[in-house]
């Protein structure tokens with residue numbers, strides 16, 4: 351690869367890779383970071399590409415507005431490698447677009463989609479040795495955008511950084527999930543920023559999630575803040591239920607993140623002639639379905655979580671057990687297997703989602 355990409359991304363390679371310090375196929379989620387990172391700065395109304403350089407700490411003022419007023423958004427995506435050494439990204443343009451939808455809502459500048467994709471591909475290719483090729487392994491990619499004005503006044507920052515770094519990962523969850531339906535605390539409100547991957551959405555979710563974890567649940571299921579009757583999403587995942595042989599999933603709204611995994615599953619399931627309904631789903635419908643045996647599977651879906659089967663749902667001091675063993679006949683397992691193969695370029699891609707980045 352030439353040292354300068356078509357977008358003139360300056361590249362400074364490390365002379366001391368840290369790759370030898372870890373066992374790529376046995377890494378805790380998100381604790382180790384690839385050798386390189388990408389940085390672009392926004393000032394005077396334009397983006398200035400700083401380039402790719404060794405992953406490092408930086409020095410910044412304690413007064414930057416991202417810290418104080420939360421102008422900070424991020425994306426989550428993955429690069430995959432198969433045993434032939436082919437490297438793939440999955441629908442990266444969707445992440446670029448979603449980040450820009452968020453940027454608009456947060457009064458931040460958009461990052462040109464071509465720059466986002468070019469930076470991503472260049473960085474991932476440089477750190478391709480960091481991609482675990484194991485069945486559940488991948489290189490998690492964290493693009494993010496944050497405000498850097500040094501000022502106390504509450505107003506949109508005039509300067510920003512767009513940064514990408516990577517982290518080799520395996521599974522996010524190692525077991526089927528127990529989740530608690532939450533009706534006291536809310537992740538998102540109508541007219542708010544629930545549909546944005548805004549850092550603050552995650553900060554505010556921690557306390558209720560800790561309370562649920564103290565009670566033995568892995569995660570909460572958020573409900574709508576107006577009626578507290580409808581399920582929305584869970585932790586870092588969208589939700590899917592298999593009810594009467596159909597997949598039902600909460601319709602996207604301004605309180606729910608428009609997941610790329612969710613969208614992919616809906617498209618794949620429909621191509622398999624499995625009916626999918628995107629609509630409001632009440633807590634009662636879910637719990638009655640479990641009790642009657644018509645709700646046969648429930649799972650979360652997301653980039654980090656992949657497809658995470660749900661075994662137990664708690665609501666008002668009662669637990670509801672989903673009977674599925676999520677084995678060979680389950681829709682969750684079929685989707686999970688199919689997606690894994692698709693993302694690694696091991697089966698034909700009828701959707702045009704998989705981008706091979708080998709030159």
Ligand code: PLP
Nearest residue numbers: 586587588607609610611652653
């Ligand atoms: N919902 C939330 C709150 C998330 O953080 C995520 C993860 O990114 C998702 C849903 C799933 O989105 P995606 O499939 O694009 O990763």
Ligand code: COI
Nearest residue numbers: 426427586652653654655
């Ligand atoms: C993702 O799935 O990409 C997420 O953003 C989850 C993350 C917060 C670990």
